[in-house]
Amino acid sequence: xxxxxxxxxxxxxxxxxxxxxxxxxxxxxxxxxxxxxxxxxxxxxxxxxxxxxxxxxxxxxxxxxxxxxxxxxxxxxxxxxxxxxxxxxxxxxxxxxxxxxxxxxxxxxxxxxxxxxxxxxxxxxxxxxxxxxxxxxxxxxxxxxxxxxxxxxxxxxxxxxxxxxxxxxxxxxxxxxxxxxxxxxxxxxxxxxxxxxxxxxxxxxxxxxxxxxxxxxxxxxxxxxxxxxxxxxxxxxxxxxxxxxxxxxxxxxxxxxxxxxxxxxxxxxxxxxxxxxxxxxxxxxxxxxxxxxxxxxxxxxxxxxxxxxxxxxxxxxxxxxxxxxxxxxxxxxxxxxxxxxxxxxxxxxxxxxxxxxxxxxxxxxxxxxxxxxxxxxxxxxxxxxxxxxxxxxxxxxxxxxxxxxxxxxxxxxxxxxxxxxxxxxxxxxxxxxxxxxxxxxxxxxxxxxxxxxxxxxxxxxxxxxxxxxxxxxxxxxxxxxxxxxxxxxxxxxxxxxxxxxxxxxxxxxxxxxxxxx
Ligand SMILES: Cc1cc2nc3c(=O)[nH]c(=O)nc-3n(C[C@H](O)[C@H](O)[C@H](O)COP(=O)(O)OP(=O)(O)OC[C@H]3O[C@@H](n4cnc5c(N)ncnc54)[C@H](O)[C@@H]3O)c2cc1C
Ligand code: SF4
Numbered sequence: 391x392x393x394x395x396x397x398x399x400x401x402x403x404x405x406x407x408x409x410x411x412x413x414x415x416x417x418x419x420x421x422x423x424x425x426x427x428x429x430x431x432x433x434x435x436x437x438x439x440x441x442x443x444x445x446x447x448x449x450x451x452x453x454x455x456x457x458x459x460x461x462x463x464x465x466x467x468x469x470x471x472x473x474x475x476x477x478x479x480x481x482x483x484x485x486x487x488x489x490x491x492x493x494x495x496x497x498x499x500x501x502x503x504x505x506x507x508x509x510x511x512x513x514x515x516x517x518x519x520x521x522x523x524x525x526x527x528x529x530x531x532x533x534x535x536x537x538x539x540x541x542x543x544x545x546x547x548x549x550x551x552x553x554x555x556x557x558x559x560x561x562x563x564x565x566x567x568x569x570x571x572x573x574x575x576x577x578x579x580x581x582x583x584x585x586x587x588x589x590x591x592x593x594x595x596x597x598x599x600x601x602x603x604x605x606x607x608x609x610x611x612x613x614x615x616x617x618x619x620x621x622x623x624x625x626x627x628x629x630x631x632x633x634x635x636x637x638x639x640x641x642x643x644x645x646x647x648x649x650x651x652x653x654x655x656x657x658x659x660x661x662x663x664x665x666x667x668x669x670x671x672x673x674x675x676x677x678x679x680x681x682x683x684x685x686x687x688x689x690x691x692x693x694x695x696x697x698x699x700x701x702x703x704x705x706x707x708x709x710x711x712x713x714x715x716x717x718x719x720x721x722x723x724x725x726x727x728x729x730x731x732x733x734x735x736x737x738x739x740x741x742x743x744x745x746x747x748x749x750x751x752x753x754x755x756x757x758x759x760x761x762x763x764x765x766x767x768x769x770x771x772x773x774x775x776x777x778x779x780x781x782x783x784x785x786x787x788x789x790x791x792x793x794x795x796x797x798x799x800x801x802x803x804x805x806x807x808x809x810x811x812x813x814x815x816x817x818x819x820x821x822x823x824x825x826x827x828x829x830x831x832x833x834x835x836x837x838x839x840x841x842x843x844x845x846x847x848x849x850x851x852x853x854x855x856x857x858x859x860x861x862x863x864x865x866x867x868x869x870x871x872x873x874x875x876x877x878x879x880x881x882x883x884x885x886x887x888x889x890x891x892x893x894x895x896x897x898x899x900x901x902x903x904x905x906x907x
Contacts, residue, residue, distance in 0.1 A: 393632035398586075399424035400894060401611065401637040403593045403652070404431075406475020408867030409643030410572020411512065411884035415891035417583030418905035419898055426585045427635065428577070429613060431592040431644075432472035433623025435573070440563035444714040447562035450622050451479050456717075458647070460768045464827040465673060467766065468834040469645055472623065473589050474573025476645065476834070476880075481560045481693050482549040482569050483709070483878040484518040490702075492882075495872040497842050497853045500889070508885035511906075516550040516570040520694070525556060527690030532681075532740050533710035534695050536792030544695045556690045558712055572884075590616045590626035591633070593644075594762075596656045596863065599636055608638040608862040639894050641855075643867040643887060646671075647756055647764045650839035650869055653850075653857070655762035661859060664850050666756040668841050669766070670748045670874040671833035673774055676713050676721040677782060678732065679740040679789030680796045687712050687741065697788070701747065701876055705773070706781035708788070711743035721830045723800040732798060740794055744781035745835070748774045750873040752848075756839045770831065775824050778831075783819045787812075800829040835879050840869035842886075855890030866890040 402413045405428055413428045420426055441447060448456045457466040470476045486509060492502045512518075521530075537544035550570040560569055567574060581587055595612045617630025642649050650666040659665050692712035701707050713721070715736055722729050732739070748754075749771065757765045770778075779801050786797045790812050797807045801824040811818055842865075843849030846858045855870060857863040866887035868879055875882055892902040 393634045394629065395634045395636070396427070397425070397636045398427045399637065399898060400639045400641065401427045401429060401635055402641045402643055402866070403429050403611070404475060404643035404645060404648070404867060405473050405572060405577060405587075406470070406643065406645055406867065407477050407572060407880045407883040408887035409475065410477065410576040411887040412641050412643055412866040412891040413580040413585055414576035415888045415902060416895060417580045417585055418900050418902065419895060420584035422898070422900050424898055427637070428580065428585060428587045429591040429593055429611070429635070430473050430587070430589045432470070432589065433620060434473040434589045435478070435563065435623050437563065437565060437567045439622050440559070440565040442557070442559045442562055442565055444562060444716050451563050460766045462769060462827070464770060465671070465768060465831045465833055467647065467671065467836060468832060469647060469836060473577065473587070474571045477571025478563050478573060479561050480571065480880055482551060483693055484513060484516075484548045484550050484881055485877050487875050487882040488877060491873065491876055497872070498844060499853045500842070504889070505882065505885045508888050509881040512881060512884045513548070516575050517552040518548045518550045520546055520548050521691045525690060526694055527687060528685035529687035529712060529740055530694045530710045532685070532792040533742060533788060536788035537697050539791040540787055542697055542699060544697050546694055547696055549691060549693065551691070554691055558688050558690060558692050560692060562714070588615075588626060588628050589624065591628060592616065593652060596640055596642070596652065598862070608636060609640040611635040611637070611640065639862050639864065639897065641864045641866050641891065641894060643865070645867055646836035646839050646869040647766060649865055649867055650756040651758050651762070651764035653840065654756070654758045658857070658860070662846070662850050662857070664841060664846070664848050666839050667752045667754070668750040668848070668872070669754045669756055669768060669838040670750050670871070671768065671837065672745050672835040672874050673748060673770060673778065673831045673833050674743055674745045675778065675800060675829065675831050676711060676718065677742050677744060677785045677789070678718065678722070678798045679742070679792070679794030680732065680735050681738045681740060681794050684737045685740060687739065698877070700780070700784065704780045705747040705777040707745055707877070708781060708785055709743045709745065711741050713741060722798055723805050723829055728806060740789060740792060742785040742788060744778060744785055746774045746777035746781065747874050747876045750838055770826050775821055779819060779821050779824055783815050786815050786819060800824070835875070837868045837871035837874055837879060840865045841872045842870045843872060854893040855886070856893070864890055864894060
């Protein structure tokens with residue numbers, strides 16, 4: 391059977407924070423007579439079908455049901471597949487990057503001021519605002535109170551919502567269409583501008599266009615459109631089967647796992663020694679504190695406060711959080727009666743997410759297996775374990791200061807700390823109890839693998855996101871990060887992706903700033 395063929399000027403692969411921001415920025419090219427296409431592997435969803443059922447929705451929206459394992463199976467990685475990418479399931483915590491991190495990247499031409507200018511526009515577009523005091527639930531209030539009682543300063547952050555009904559289901563797909571991810575804001579804007587959006591279209595490989603009378607310019611994509619029925623989500627607008635897409639410029643935005651994997655299976659590893667490497671994920675785990683009374687946690691918006699005073703010195707930060715029963719069960723270390731007792735106390739549990747800032751190291755990397763699928767070789771270093779242990783001690787103090795009677799700490803043996811052990815937290819919570827693989831660690835802030843920079847030994851793309859040595863190929867997602875961001879990344883991903891897309895627009899004769907004015 392012969393493959394269908396399509397020719398466009400620019401194609402974006404992936405529709406998450408990066409791909410969504412890039413495709414919107416490219417909209418004005420259509421007015422200039424160019425053809426622009428977005429290809430997304432997952433389906434287009436109708437949010438009214440989101441059921442809030444934890445296992446069903448995790449299986450529908452997340453890669454590997456939210457439990458994509460690292461090669462040593464010690465960490466599970468969470469990222470989504472569908473129009474909107476991980477913005478379908480993110481919580482919407484909207485924070486600006488620390489200046490010290492962006493300046494520390496030393497990427498020529500990447501100005502902190504310019505990034506902030508860009509992300510401020512996304513903040514306006516995506517309805518970023520603070521949850522009003524009256525709607526802050528017990529879990530968030532207790533986090534802030536606990537910090538203040540210890541003399542620490544909690545910070546309220548903004549979230550991206552329009553018409554939030556406080557159902558707390560953000561990580562299972564907002565059933566109310568309130569969370570303002572790219573599927574609700576940037577992609578519809580691009581479609582209104584005339585961009586074609588094709589879902590259930592997985593890009594298998596990219597290659598240079600063959601030389602010839604009309605060829606030899608740009609790249610060629612081998613695309614597989616999936617026509618198998620799925621329980622949720624619209625069928626593709628393209629016929630199932632193989633498609634060949636030729637484009638003058640190709641922008642890859644498949645996320646920090648799949649972008650390096652796509653470039654590796656396209657054979658680019660031979661000329662790009664940094665491809666897949668310096669990969670980071672801000673490893674995290676959920677801690678619970680048990681109170682005597684029921685708390686509002688599974689209602690209201692799940693996240694409003696963080697504490698990051700130890701970030702520079704001790705490499706961690708803490709956020710108030712809410713997780714569903716299955717994920718909570720997975721995060722509690724151990725089995726048996728104590729595990730069961732805590733889960734039965736679910737409505738009395740306060741929750742805190744501890745996040746470590748891991749170092750970007752060349753051996754932490756995305757590789758591919760014989761089938762070309764991604765394999766993430768990532769090991770928790772001693773420094774990261776120490777950061778997680780320090781974070782756990784701090785979180786335990788917040789729980790007790792907020793009135794919890796017991797705290798479950800995965801890096802303590804036994805894992806349950808009681809109030810009368812408050813003075814012994816440092817001794818009870820310790821690296822010697824943190825057994826890699828036994829302590830449940832997960833990560834959702836996946837970054838790196840196609841770092842930007844000038845030196846081809848340590849970077850995959852130029853400061854403008856063009857793959858070194860391949861003028862028609864660009865990257866516009868979280869894989870561009872040179873180090874972990876030290877905070878929630880989506881706004882920075884969007885700003886960086888727009889920075890890359892603007893360079894592509896200029897190549898095609900469109901001044902992006904003038905088009906946005
Ligand atoms: C549960 C969860 C909660 C989070 N909460 C927050 C938060 O509150 N605040 C915050 O700042 N960040 C949060 N994040 C992180 C944030 O969502 C990501 O950093 C961001 O979405 C990354 O953007 P991206 O474009 O790199 O990748 P993604 O958003 O993951 O998008 C990649 C897209 O590429 C598609 N794709 C992959 N391979 C192919 C292929 N071969 N062909 C076609 N398409 C392909 C995927 O299906 C996906 O749609 C959260 C993440 C998760 C998982
Ligand atoms: S809390 Fe708000 S944003 Fe989150 S799922 Fe419910 S309505 Fe949507």
